[in-house]
Each structure stands twice: as C-alpha cells, then as structure tokens.
Amino acid sequence: MAEKVLMKGNEAIAISAIRNGVDGYFGYPITPQSEVMETLMKEKPWETTGMVVLQAESEVSSINMVYGGASCGKKVMTSSSSPGVSLMCEGISYMAGAELPCVIVDVMRGGPGLGTIQPSQGDYNQIVKGGGHGDDHNIVIAPASAQDMYDFVDWGFELAFKYRNPVVILADGVIGQMMEKVEMHPMKPRMTDEEIREKAPWATTGKPSWRNYNIITSLSLDSDIQEEFNRKLHAKYALIEENEVKYSEYMTEDAEYLFTAFGCSSRICEAAVDILRSEGIRAGLLRPITLFPFPHKEIKRLAARMKSMMSIELNFGQMAEDVRLAVEGQCPVGFYGRQGGNIFTPEEVVAEFKKFNNIQ
Amino acid sequence: MNIEDIKKPENIVYRKPALLTDNIMHYCPGCSHGTVHKLIAEVIDEMGIQDKTIGISPVGCSVFAYNYIDIDWQEAAHGRAPALATATKRLCPDKYVFTYQGDGDLASIGTAEIIHACSRGENIVVIFINNGIYGMTGGQMAPTTLLGMKTSTTPYGRDAKLNGFPIKITEMLAELDGTAYITRQSVHTAPAARKAKNAIRKAFEYSSKGIGLSFVEIVATCNSGWKLSPVEANRWMEEHMFEKYPPGDIKDILK
Amino acid sequence: MAFKGIIEVDTQRCKGCSVCVANCPTGSIRLSSKVNGKGYNYAEMVGDGCIGCSNCAIVCPDSVITVYRAKVQ
Numbered sequence: 001m002a003e004k005v006l007m008k009g010n011e012a013i014a015i016s017a018i019r020n021g022v023d024g025y026f027g028y029p030i031t032p033q034s035e036v037m038e039t040l041m042k043e044k045p046w047e048t049t050g051m052v053v054l055q056a057e058s059e060v061s062s063i064n065m066v067y068g069g070a071s072c073g074k075k076v077m078t079s080s081s082s083p084g085v086s087l088m089c090e091g092i093s094y095m096a097g098a099e100l101p102c103v104i105v106d107v108m109r110g111g112p113g114l115g116t117i118q119p120s121q122g123d124y125n126q127i128v129k130g131g132g133h134g135d136d137h138n139i140v141i142a143p144a145s146a147q148d149m150y151d152f153v154d155w156g157f158e159l160a161f162k163y164r165n166p167v168v169i170l171a172d173g174v175i176g177q178m179m180e181k182v183e184m185h186p187m188k189p190r191m192t193d194e195e196i197r198e199k200a201p202w203a204t205t206g207k208p209s210w211r212n213y214n215i216i217t218s219l220s221l222d223s224d225i226q227e228e229f230n231r232k233l234h235a236k237y238a239l240i241e242e243n244e245v246k247y248s249e250y251m252t253e254d255a256e257y258l259f260t261a262f263g264c265s266s267r268i269c270e271a272a273v274d275i276l277r278s279e280g281i282r283a284g285l286l287r288p289i290t291l292f293p294f295p296h297k298e299i300k301r302l303a304a305r306m307k308s309m310m311s312i313e314l315n316f317g318q319m320a321e322d323v324r325l326a327v328e329g330q331c332p333v334g335f336y337g338r339q340g341g342n343i344f345t346p347e348e349v350v351a352e353f354k355k356f357n358n359i360q
Numbered sequence: 361m362n363i364e365d366i367k368k369p370e371n372i373v374y375r376k377p378a379l380l381t382d383n384i385m386h387y388c389p390g391c392s393h394g395t396v397h398k399l400i401a402e403v404i405d406e407m408g409i410q411d412k413t414i415g416i417s418p419v420g421c422s423v424f425a426y427n428y429i430d431i432d433w434q435e436a437a438h439g440r441a442p443a444l445a446t447a448t449k450r451l452c453p454d455k456y457v458f459t460y461q462g463d464g465d466l467a468s469i470g471t472a473e474i475i476h477a478c479s480r481g482e483n484i485v486v487i488f489i490n491n492g493i494y495g496m497t498g499g500q501m502a503p504t505t506l507l508g509m510k511t512s513t514t515p516y517g518r519d520a521k522l523n524g525f526p527i528k529i530t531e532m533l534a535e536l537d538g539t540a541y542i543t544r545q546s547v548h549t550a551p552a553a554r555k556a557k558n559a560i561r562k563a564f565e566y567s568s569k570g571i572g573l574s575f576v577e578i579v580a581t582c583n584s585g586w587k588l589s590p591v592e593a594n595r596w597m598e599e600h601m602f603e604k605y606p607p608g609d610i611k612d613i614l615k
Numbered sequence: 616m617a618f619k620g621i622i623e624v625d626t627q628r629c630k631g632c633s634v635c636v637a638n639c640p641t642g643s644i645r646l647s648s649k650v651n652g653k654g655y656n657y658a659e660m661v662g663d664g665c666i667g668c669s670n671c672a673i674v675c676p677d678s679v680i681t682v683y684r685a686k687v688q
Contacts, residue, residue: 024451052450057476061443064436064473068416068444071434074451094437204432204448206411206455215426217435366621366667366685373620374669376678385677389655390632394676550638550670590632 003184009149009175012182013079013105014039016153017051021190023074024052026065028084031117032173033107036079049190059084063091063104070100071216073196073203075157079105081173082123083114085131092166093132096233097218101160101200103153104138105169107176108314110341118341119173121263124318127168128291135230137237139167139244140291142262146180154188159244161199163236170291172314174264174343241293248287251277255284257357258302260323261312262288264343269312271346276353283353291319299326308357310334312349314342332356377401379410383427390590392580393422395547396489399557400458401429403564413456414448416441418470420462421495439470442477445484456564458485464494467503467529474533481538481572485563488530488575490605491582499585503527506604511585526604530577534611540572542611546579548594552607559609571613579605617687620667624658625679631655635671635680644671 007015013036017025027037037055045051052069056062062078069076080088085106095102108123110116131138139159143149149171156167197205207213220226248266251273252258261269266287276283286302288295303309308331311320317335324333334356338344344352354360379401387393404413410431417425419438426433436444441459449457466474466488477484493511494500500513504526508517518526534542541563545556556578563574579601583593609615622644629651636644641664646656658671658680667684 024447026447052447054446054450056443057472060440061446061473061476064440064443065447067436067440068434068447069451071444072414072448072452076447076451090437091440098435204414204434205452206414207430207432208411213426213430214432215435216433217426219423219435361619361685361687363621366619366683367623368683368685371667371683371685372681373667373684374672374680374682376625376681380678384628387676389630389676390634391676394678395674398676398678547674548634550668550673553673590634591637594634594637 004181005184006179007146007182008035008177008179009143009146009171010035010107010177011039012146012150013153014043016150017077018043018045018049019184019187020154020157021049021075021188022051022077022153022157023190024069024076025078026054026056026062026069026076027078028056028059028062028080030081030084032109032119032176033079033081033105036105051190059087060090063088066102067091067095067098067100070095070102071098071204073200073205075191077103077105079107081107081109082111082120085123085127089132092138093134093136094218095166096132096136096138097134098216099164100166100216101157101164103156103160103167103169105171108170108172110339116341117173119264119314119343120339120341121172121265121314122339124291124313124315127170131166131168136233137292139163139165139240140170141167142170142289142291143175144263144266144287145175146178146182149175150182163240165236170263172263244290245293245295245298246289247295247298248289250285250287252284252286252302255282256307257281257283257353258306258309259283259285259312260288260299260309260319261285262291262319265312265314268344268346268349272349272353275346275350281359294322294326296326299323300328300330303327303330306331308332308334310336310353310356312344313337315339377405379405379430381428381430385428386424387421388584390581390583390593392491392547392578393489395553396487396578396580397425397428399547399553399560400487402557403561404429404431407561407564409456412454413458414452416444416448416457416459418459418461418465420465422460422462422489423496425460439465439468440473441465442470442473442482442484442486446477446480446482449482449484456485456567458487458564460487461489462495463488463490463492463502463504467527475536478533478536478539478573478575483567483570484573485567486573486575487560488577489580490577491580491585492601493582493585495582495585499582503529506600528605530575530610533575538572539575539611540613541566541574543575543609544577544579544605544607546597546607548581548597566614577605579607618666618684619687620665620682620684622660622665622671623681623683626651626657628677628679629655629657630677631657632676633658634674634676638670638674640668640670641666
C-alpha cells in the first residue's frame with residue numbers, strides 16, 4: 001500500500017521532483033507557487049539524491065539555467081506563475097528551437113500585468129498556442145488535483161525526453177495551494193551518466209574522441225535549412241497529436257449537454273454536472289488533460305450528439321475557441337468564465353448553463 | 361641551410377592547434393575573435409581536457425564559436441550564457457565550463473546574469489571580448505563604447521549626456537566576493553597574446569579549484585565596425601581603449 | 616645561438632589582414648601581389664631573415680601560418 005501524505009499541490013511538485021529522480025530545479029519566488037522552491041530547499045535533496053536546487057536572480061535566468069542543464073541531458077525543471085512565465089518565454093522558445101527536454105510548471109494567476117495573486121486560467125493562449133516567438137508548440141498538461149501535480153512531473157519528463165520538447169504543467173493558484181492526500185509512488189533514481197549518454201546522445205556531456213562534437217543551438221541563417229527544421233518540428237507535433245492526447249470524461253455516456261473545462265474548473269464542473277443530473281438534466285463533462293495536443297477528435301465525436309456545449313474557464317473564453325474549432329458547428333457552443341482571480345461556484349455554472357440553454 | 365632542410369616535421373614550432381576545426385572562420389580579416397579562439401583551443405589541448413570541456417557561445421559575432429573549437433557547445437540566448445554555465449557546472453561538477461561573450465552580450469543585455477554568476481561564485485570561466493561595439497548587427501554603440509567614439513547609433517560620437525558613460529564592468533565584477541581571478545588582456549601583439557593565453561590557462565585551472573569565478577577580459581578590435589584596417593585598429597586600441605581599459609591583472613585571490 | 620626559420624602560409628585560408636606583417640620583428644613577411652580564391656592578397660615570406668619566432672602565427676586570427684625553426688650550424 002503506497003504511502004499517502006497530505007500536502008499542497010505546489011509541495012507535491014517538489015516532493016515528486018525529488019522522488020522521481022529530477023537532477024535540477026532552478027526557480028525564482030513568485031506567488032502563488034513559491035512553496036515549490038521552499039519545499040525543495042527544506043528537503044535538501046542535494047544531500048540525498050544529489051539533486052541541484054538553485055534560487056536564480058530572475059525567471060529569465062532560471063529558464064536559461066534549465067536550458068543549460070537540459071543541454072547536458074539532465075532532467076531539469078523550473079516553476080513560476082504568469083508574470084514570471086512571461087519572462088521565461090524567451091528561454092522556452094530557445095528550448096523549443098534547440099529541441100531540449102524540460103518541465104516548466106506554470107501556476108497561473110490573474111492578469112494582465114502584475115494582475116492579482118489569485119487563481120486564473122488566463123494564460124491558456126500564451127502557453128498552449130506558443131510560449132515565446134516562433135512557430136513552435138509546448139506540450140501542455142493540465143493538472144486538476146494535488147495528485148496530478150505529483151504524477152505529472154514524471155509524466156512530463158517522459159514526454160519531454162520522448163519528444164525532446166519543453167513540457168508545461170499548466171496549473172492554477174487553486175491546484176497549487178489546495179491541500180489534498182497524495183499517494184507516493186516508489187522512488188526513482190536519477191539517471192546515471194551512462195543512461196544519459198544512451199538516452200540523450202545529443203547532449204553536451206563532453207566530447208570523447210569517438211564521436212563528433214555536440215552543439216545545442218537554435219540558430220540557422222539559411223532559410224531553407226530553417227524551413228526544413230520547422231517542418232521537422234511540425235512533423236514531431238503531428239506525432240504528438242497522434243499519440244499523446246489525454247482527456248477524461250464524466251457522465252458523458254448518455255449526455256445531451258457537455259461542459260468542457262480543464263484544471264480546477266473541471267472539478268467545479270463535475271459538481272455542476274451532479275446538480276444538473278439531480279434535476280434530471282443529462283449533462284456531462286469532458287476535461288482535456290493535455291491542452292496541446294488538444295482532444296479535437298473526441299470533442300468532435302461528442303459534439304455530434306449534443307444539444308449544446310459550454311466551455312467553462314477562468315478567463316474570457318480562450319479554450320472555448322479551440323472547442324468551437326473542434327465542434328465544427330455541429331452544436332451551439334457557449335462560454336462562461338470568471339476573471340481576475342475570482343472563481344465560479346457550481347451553482348453559478350448551473351445558472352449560466354440554464355441561461356444559455358433557455359432552461360427554466 | 362636551405363628551405364628544404366628547415367621544412368621538416370621535427371622543426372615545426374607552431375601550427376594551427378589540433379582542437380581548431382577546419383571550418384573557415386566567418387570573422388572579418390584581422391578580427392581578434394579568431395586569435396582568442398585559437399588560444400582557448402591551445403589551452404584545452406595542452407590541459408588535455410577536450411572531453412571535459414563545455415563551451416557556451418553568446419549572441420553576437422561569436423555566436424558561431426561552436427563551429428571552430430572541437431568540443432561540446434551550447435549556444436545561449438543573448439546575455440544568458442552565465443545562466444547556462446551555472447546549471448551546467450553545478451549539474452556536471454567534473455567538467456570545465458566556460459562562456460565566451462562580447463561586450464553587448466555581457467555588459468548590456470546580460471548584466472544580471474554575469475553579476476549574479478560572479479556573486480554566487482560559480483566555478484566557471486568567462487572570456488569577455490570587449491571591442492566597444494556591436495559587431496554582428498552592424499557597428500552600433502555598445503555599453504563599453506568610449507566617449508566620443510563614432511558608431512552607427514552614435515554617428516556624432518558617444519555623448520555622455522545623450523548616451524551615458526562607458527561601463528567598466530570588469531572592475532565592477534572584481535568587487536564581488538564570488539570572483540577568484542579577474543584579468544584584462546589583449547591579443548594584438550605576440551607578447552600580449554602569449555600573456556593572454558597564460559591568463560586563460562590560469563582561469564581554466566582556477567575553475568577546477570572550487571574557489572569562484574574566473575574572468576578574462578580581452579580588449580579587442582572590431583576593424584570593420586571601427587572602420588579602420590586591422591593594423592590601424594590595433595594601434596587605435598592601444599592609443600584609446602587601453603586608457604579606459606588598461607591591461608593587467610585586477611584580482612587574484614590566490615596571490 | 617642563431618636560428619633560422621621559415622613560415623608556410625595556408626594561402627587559401629589567409630584573409631590578408633597583415634597583422635602578421637606588423638608583428639614580424641625581422642620584416643620577413645609581406646602581402647603577396649597575388650590573390651587567393653577569395654580575392655585576398657595573402658601573406659608570404661620574403662627574404663631569408665625569418666628566425667622562426669612564431670610571432671606571426673600566434674597573432675594570426677585564422678591560424679593559417681605554420682612555423683619551422685632550425686638551429687644554424
């Protein structure tokens with residue numbers, strides 16, 4: 001029986017990093033995710049697993065430390081919140097361009113600008129559509145519980161190394177701050193130098209006589225070479241869309257109405273579905289767990305038999321645009337959201353649902 | 361004694377170092393970068409640390425440094441090389457890690473990264489090429505551009521009121537407790553280049569002692585940007601740059 | 616003890632910057648009147664005054680000079 005421990009989502013990220021053989025964490029304090037680095041510093045993993053933990057001078061620096069560590073084939077990560085992630089976008093783009101694996105945790109807060117320190121999902125477009133300049137994609141996974149925070153660290157690195165691509169765990173202040181029981185899985189050791197050479201033959205591990213020297217770069221001055229690289233990246237993204245889509249469904253078997261929501265919003269929508277079901281309204285929920293790749297096909301399939309759908313988000317309808325693209329006009333798609341750090345209640349969602357569907 | 365008697369393999373006293381690749385350097389004729397690359401390649405070769413060295417190249421003319429020295433390289437975003445080096449050295453403490461940065465990269469956009477890498481005492485080597493100008497983008501003002509110096513963004517000469525003062529970043533970094541060895545060198549003459557090589561070697565050796573960051577500034581020329589011939593540029597550097605940026609050791613905690 | 620030297624220039628890689636010329640203590644290098652494939656007047660040894668000191672090669676940014684040196688009998 002695996003051990004269960006009560007902890008915050010942010011703490012789960014830190015504990016999971018240590019227990020899953022992460023080599024390095026580089027971060028900068030920002031609310032509402034500072035517990036990640038605080039927990040790591042308290043746990044002193046450098047004395048146990050040898051994991052490096054370093055407080056950088058800025059988010060710009062921490063993401064570039066991640067770039068350096070990832071270049072060495074190490075499992076390295078950072079965490080931040082919205083304004084800090086904006087600063088990291090340069091580094092994220094460079095890592096996409098250099099095809100470096102890493103995990104970035106974004107515990108979103110209200111924006112724009114300094115905004116609020118309360119939860120938000122306002123950075124969906126920033127992270128899912130890009131994350132820095134250039135024609136690239138992050139792999140984006142959206143946790144909805146402290147357990148997800150724990151599990152997604154290891155899953156994130158698996159995806160990051162499989163595709164040599166940055167992975168963003170797109171959380172929000174609710175998931176980061178909320179305390180829940182988290183089941184601990186057995187410890188995984190850090191990769192040995194031998195394993196790194198095998199798993200990441202491209203890494204800068206020091207040039208031995210038997211191979212050519214490795215270069216980690218995102219630079220190309222030749223348009224044709226750059227275009228060829230962009231094509232290669234997009235072939236990789238197509239493969240990711242083919243293989244890695246993950247979502248969960250709640251009460252969709254006989255549903256006539258479908259909510260779409262990710263992260264903390266999906267949990268509130270589950271409660272809204274329960275209320276509607278108790279009133280005899282056959283509502284269901286689809287929660288995208290991967291935001292890129294987005295579950296287009298599954299939403300399209302479900303939309304064919306829905307009277308309507310509604311995207312529920314802590315923003316002004318950013319994911320709703322992707323939902324509408326997936327639905328392809330098969331049914332009306334509504335939206336309800338709160339912003340600025342405010343959160344809807346299940347009752348509020350139910351009321352908005354009824355308003356949209358003209359149900360008294 | 362005729363030429364054929366001398367031209368024998370056993371009589372070779374100097375040749376292109378083995379660790380320089382055969383790629384033709386993209387630098388302008390007479391550019392200091394090539395000379396500094398060569399000295400670094402010689403030091404790595406002589407120390408026998410090719411398989412233990414990781415170089416980090418910047419944004420600027422030397423962005424392509426990775427094409428010229430036969431070691432593993434990371435190419436950093438503009439100014440961020442010390443952050444990459446920090447993680448690389450901490451995660452791979454048995455490696456020799458150096459950054460190669462120009463004045464725009466290190467003393468302008470990357471000031472936070474270099475200051476904090478120095479402040480933390482990262483056990484890395486920083487090679488800082490100071491030619492007082494942005495070479496790659498076409499000769500704009502750099503943080504180290506001298507007062508009165510003409511560049512494409514100071515076409516009437518750098519004016520302190522309009523453009524601020526040149527920054528002596530090397531002296532600033534020497535003030536930080538995390539730095540072990542700070543020196544300023546040049547490579548325009550053979551004696552200067554020999555001294556610079558010794559300084560680079562010392563910096564690499566210090567970086568494995570766990571005593572802090574080693575920093576080698578090379579006052580350099582950009583003859584294209586300065587609009588002088590390579591030889592005239594070297595003379596101009598001696599006459600003008602050295603006044604503001606005098607060569608010599610600034611700090612050595614083991615002395 | 617006297618030394619005699621010669622230099623060998625990789626003329627196709629030489630960019631004719633003439634930093635070597637300025638650094639030669641014996642005036643034994645000049646730029647050729649001929650040009651290489653890139654159009655540069657490349658460096659060449661002139662006369663028999665070379666002492667094999669390597670100054671030219673050390674300051675050569677493109678590392679195109681190989682220096683030989685032998686004791687004069």
